[in-house]
Amino acid sequence: MFKTKAVTRFTSLCATVAWVILVFSDITVLFSDIKSLPSDVPVWLPRVMLDVYVIALFYYYKFKIERDESLTFTDLLWKVFATGLIATVISLAVRLILFLLGSTKLPSNILFIDFVYQINLALFVNFLLAAYTCWKRLILYQKSKWLMRAWLVFELLLLSILIYDSIHIVLSETISTIAIVVTSLLGLVLSANMRWVAYLNFKQKWTSLLLLLLSLFYLVYFLYSVTIWSDQISQQSQAFIDFQSHAFNIALLAFALTYMTFSFLVVLFNLPTSSVFEQKLEEVINFQRISQSIQTEQSEESVYNILLESSVRSVFADAAWLEIKGSANEQKLYTFQITEKETKDIHNHLEKNKIKGALDQSSDKTKNLSKHLGSLKNSRFRSLLAFPIKVKDETIGTLALLKELPDGFNKEMTRIISAFANQAGISIENFRLLEEAFQNARYKEELKIAKTVQKSLLPTKLEQDADFEISAFSASADEVGGDYYDTLRISKHEIALIIADVSGKGTTAAFHMSQMKGIFHSLAQLGPNPKDFMAKANKALVYCLERGSFISATYFVINTQSKKVFYSRAGHCPVLLFRTSSQTADYLKDKGTALGMVRSHDYCNFVEDNQFSYASGDVMVLYTDGITEAKNNKGEEFGNERLAQELQKNASKSSKEIEESVIKALYQFSGSEDINDDYTSMTVKFN
DSSP, rough: OHHHHHHHHHHHHHHHHHHHHHHHHHHHHHHHTTTTOOOOOTTTTHHHHHHHHHHHHHHHHHHITTTOOOOOOOHHHHHHHHHHHHHHHHHHHHHHHHHHHTTTSSGOOOOHHHHHHHHHHHHHHHHHHHHHHHHHHHHHHOHHHHHHHHHHHHHHHHHHHHHHHHHOOHHHHHHHHHHHHHHHHHHHHTTOOOOGGGGGHHHHHHHHHHHHHHHHHHHHHHHHHHHHHHHHHHHOOOOSGGGGGGGGHHHHHHHHHHHHHHHHHHHHHHHHHHHHHHHHHHHHHHHHHHHHHHHHHHHHHHHHHHHHHHHHHHOOOOOEEEEEEEEGGGGEEEEEOOOOHHHHHHHHHHHHTOSSSSSOOOOOOOEEEEHHHHHHTTTTTEEEEEEEEEEEEEEEEEEEEEEETOOOOOHHHHHHHHHOOOOOHHHHHHHHHHHHHHHHHHHHHHHHHHHHHHHHHSSSSSOOTTEEEEEEEEEOSSSSOOOEEEEEEESSEEEEEEEEEEOHHHHHHHHHHHHHHHHHHHHHTTTOHHHHHHHHHHHHTTTTTTTOOOEEEEEEEETTTTTEEEEEEEEEEEEEETTTTTTEEEOOOOOOOTTTSOOOOGGGGGGOOEEEOOTTEEEEEEOOHOOOOHBBTSOOOOOHHHHHHHHHHHTOOOOOHHHHHHHHHHHHHHHHSSEEEEEEEEEEEEE
């Protein structure tokens, strides 16, 4: 950036110095020629200084315009216009000074006329080089190898002409003519590159036409000015730089004028197609907005609003509405420049005339109903177009577009909006699928959290005692389950155990499981007998469980001092007890109603206290119904008998080994790792 500014300042300074020397040397040579005196400066110096001025300005605009990538097409035209405007204002200011001098001797002085001529010539060349640089940017847009080579040859020809003008040898007129013709032909070929015009919108084309027209005016003005001043000087002397004999200036003028004229004509002839092109582009953008609405919008309503807005803009409708059939057959209405009363009037009019399949959401075809609005009184609309909105082959709504003019919609408009309606249906379907996927993802995340919480509710370490050993197993059918087991030491010789099964599955069951844990830890520490524990637990749960929900449970208190187990069963699976003395495994039959089933103080009448004594080698298995009701591929249940057989077969093992054997046999029986109900068991082996 700093380098560019330094170069532009240096080149502008060089151009200024070159022009000052040019003016001084040209006036000196002219004066010497008029007075028939030998010139104090070389006669070739003015031409060389003009070339230096041209080269300095060439590099000035190269760094100022050509390398500025931020300039757009219209910015380049503005650069040409602004340069021409400034140059013209300066030239007119000089003319004003001449006018104010009136009939004095100075305006008729040949040397003063040459000075004015040099000012106009410098401004003209400056304007031509600015235009040349901008035209280069426009021509080389979407460049190719051929185009780059052609432009390089063109610039080399211009440089050759410039050098030739400096030397100014004999036969200059013939050589100049040939050089100008060849350069002009190549410039004509290059001027045919107008690809940038296609990228202008309607407004930009109008702006470009105005800028090009004014630039052409500046070009003609300067050509007229330098020609007039040059002719006045040539009547008295030929010893000055004549613009008309400077081949480079003529070639540059021809190129600038040619491209300026071509650009104006091409933009002018492309003007009628701009509105159509922009309309097509708008249609593509609107179609893209509808297609991408699934990614950018937060609700279906946003998609509906985009559809309504895009449809109206694409066909220049005066009004529109969108009816969407919601849940429970509720109708949602989205309107644009039309009242709800007007939509109802049109509905009623069509129903009265028995026009079916349009706004009644029963048609799969687009309907142009313009002819039916002609007889609708007190309505400003005379054209109507209706489209069904479909999701999964089901019509969920209708899009209606209206115009105040009769026959306001053509086939092209029908095709466009039909595509919009179809794409909107796809977007809505995708939006719903995506929303469903998000909900499933949230549900899975919630289940994952619930599973973590549930896992924390189950004890990581069970109470142990020298009199017995305990092991436990639990597996959920869903992400979270409702089976619960726990242990709690009440005193030195008493340990409480509980196993429970909450009705249902999933997060609700896990929530009730957490309530059961709180009740167990709160009541067990108070040391009630098992029956009282159940009665108090039922009273607490009545206020928590919704009707229809219940918890089956069995509560135990193992007294290692008396070698007895006290327990109460609340509708849970019977206890499986193996006695080493008889080498048999039997189920303890006793009564009990599940917690939450009886919602009164009479619940204590539905449970009872039970007890049994244990001996070394006895085994107690507690389990939930998911184990005994597990089925194989034939539909047979694992059952109580198989469970008892597995216990009896492995009773001599440790509690952990007994548990592993039972669970292994259970999975082998079911033949699958997928379970339909929660598996939970506690195995207690007495020492």
